[in-house]
Amino acid sequence: MSEILFIQYPKCGTCRKAAKWLKENSIDVESRDISIDNPTEKELSEWIPKSELPISKFFNTSGLIYKEQNLKEKVKTASEKELIKILASNGMVVKRPIIVTPAFVLVGFDEQLWSEKLK
Known part of the structure; x- marks a missing residue:
């Protein structure tokens, strides 16, 4: 089992691009589908x-649920505990892909940052 957890949504283009990058760079990960097994x-x-990011960076701001529930306003006013509850309620609210290692967490696919941290 890998020490690197790759949380992604298989239908997401950015996640597919990130998965391809991981494979091309021979980085072994344990993959998890966020739509089936969302973060707790x-x-x-x-x-x-x-x-080391503000909690707002964990929200999938281009997602349908984010827009439907007007989460843009909630993110500005709700407590961190409330926001974590919202994020844990549905994986599709969470920005992806996410890389989780024992030392750090990366949110979203930034090829340069991933190269610095994972290679």
């Missing part, structure tokens, strides 16, 4: 500080 509140509570 406990996982998100651990990953957010490890990512």
Whole structure:
């Protein structure tokens, strides 16, 4: 089992591009489909500080649910605990792909950053 968890949505173009990049760079990962097995509140509570990103960066801002539920406004006013609950409620609300390692968490596919951190 790999120490690197790759959380993705197979129908997402960016996730497919990231998966291809991982394969081309021979980076062994354990893959998880976010639409079937979404992150739990406990996982998100651990990953957010490890990512060194604000919680708002964990939201899939181009997703349908984000727009339908007007989460743009909620993200500005809700507590971190409330936001983690929203993120854990549906994997499609979460920005992807996500790389989780024991040392760091990467959100979204940034080829340069992934090269620096994973190679």
